[in-house]
Amino acid sequence: MLDQLWTSIADAGRELVRGRLGSRRRATIQSLCRDLLSTKGEASGAALARELVEAYRMMTDEERQSFFTMLAQDYAADPTRILAAVEAYRQDPSPRSVQALRRACETPRHELFRRMNTAPGGTRAIVDLRRQLLAYLPDRPDLEPVDADLHDLLTGWFNPGFLTLTRIDWNSPASLLEKFLRYEKVHKMRALEDLKRRLAADRRCFAFFHPALPDEPLIFVEVALVTGMADRIQPLIDPEAPVGDPESADAAIFYSINNCLEGLRGVTLGNFLIKLVVADLAREFPDLKTYATLSPVPGFSAWLRQALADSGNKVIAAADRKLLAALDRPGWHREPETVEKLKGVLCRLCAHYLVREKRSGRPRDPVARFHLGNGARLERINWLGDVSAKGLEESFGLLVNYKYDTGQIERNHELYTNTGEVVISSAVKGLLPAQAG
The missing domain is CATH 3.40.630.150 (Malonyl-CoA decarboxylase, catalytic domain)
Known part of the structure; x- marks a missing residue:
């Protein structure tokens, strides 16, 4: 519904933008960014945001790096404006001066990303944009300020208060089960038999979803309901292992936690997920005495x-x-x-x-x-x-x-x-x- 709403607004805005600009098409990403930041109308802003998102998707790898370089250099905070705001605060440390200082410190690209988010599918596009940016960072430390802005925004947008905890089972949509298979990285699954065993009666799988990405799990955890604190992983993931009775279990073992979207790296989700799952399992199985992980030691x-x-x-x-x-x-x-x-x-x-x-x-x-x-x-x-x-x-x-x-x-x-x-x-x-x- 959100996508449909923003699509209709963007469609209306596209006509407004075309009417204002005539037949001229925006040839550069620079002009799209400038126009998006300067526009005040919601419809025209959504249309420009969609054009910018579409233009970004069509870029080559080299063009994307140039785009990020532009954001780092041309859309940083203005030092002169910051110093002026600091001096104004020294002269008058009022709430109004604090707000002016906060606005001065905020980078223009911060606002640009917020406006890009109004495009249909904008949140998904920005998460993917950060995924690509993260791949450049090892060789491009100069782009770290751009990532800092994206991380700040995504941390707010993906606040756990906005997320929905959902149980995944064998009756979940096939498209979701396919993603579950693909996103599992801790203990990879080879076939549907592996997946079916991990969703059997003595197993549980829970995931977080966001309303802007309703078909995309953000993070999921796999749980085995067993007797005693498990010390080996192979019996828990063996597709041929007999299915136990969950009602007789006294321990819930969290044996795999997977972040699904690389663009959300560093955005805290897992700690809230585990605590909510513990509460959910405690309601379903009040005889559970132990909640523990069976975790790797990757380093x-x-x-x-x-x-x-x-x-x-x-x-x-x-x-x-x-x-x-x-x-x-x-x-x-x-x-x-x-x-x-x-x-x-x-x-x-x-x-x-x-x-x-x-x-x-x-x-x-x-x-x-x-x-x-x-x-x-x-x-x-x-x-x-x-x-x-x-x-x-x-x-x-x-x-x-x-x-x-x-x-x-x-x-x-x-x-x-x-x-x-x-x-x-x-x-x-x-x-x-x-x-x-």
Whole structure:
């Protein structure tokens, strides 16, 4: 309905724009941007926004980079205007001066993106625009201010208060199930049999949707209803595994969380999703006692190999270095003697990595940052919890349980947010190696 409304407004506006400008067509993206920012009418603005969105979609890769360069250079905030507003505030620190300063600091491209959003399908176009911008950023740090504006806008537009929690099951539209198959990145599905098993009676899948993108899941979580806190992923995703009775389950295991749209990277969605799903499951299954994840440790292998390459690293003992050399041997995880020798060493080092290795005062591992920041407790490190090629490559098969204790979530979140404290169980604490020096 929203798309239909904006389409009709844009259609009416196109005639107004053509009537005002005659037969002249806008030949450049620059003129479209200028006209969109200067127009005051809703209909003509929607028509110009649609033209700009369509023009962007037709651009080559080189033209898009030029477009982003233009936004970075020509649509930044005016320093002279900012300084004048600062001086005015010094002279008169009134609410009116604060508002003037805020407006001076806002970049013209910020308003340009807002107006582009009035095009039919504008929100989808801007999310896709940011996806393409993110791909350029590693080589184009000069474009980071443009991304900052987009991130700011999308964070507001995709506020969890605007989102709808929906359960996905086997009766969901086929187009949605196809996207579910495609977007699953943590534990990829090979065929419909995999998908059907993950939507069976003892499984749940929930997703967030936005009214501007009603057919596009933003993020989804897969849950297994089981007995006891799961420590291995293969039984949970095996399409041949027998379907259990969800009514007899005492644990809900969150085993896969997937962000679907790259353009929303960094826009916080997952923490609200998990908390809402916990509340929903608690209503449906009041006998559930445990809510926990079975999570990957995607940065562990890279960190450990980097540490091994540093002969001065004191975290790894000399004797352990000799044992860890076995990790370079294909199939090491199928050698019982090697497995037994490596278990204690790798679990200790993983505990150190998750608890003590930091970046900007927060855990180095991205999955740990997410769950600990969300109020979970680092509960258990599971040996050979994922023996897939991906699991062995990322973390030598280790998986982690982060436990969501409904009575402690907010306390844990506050500790992590305010002090950076990582809340851990006694089992994980017992694994931590003694600190050198």
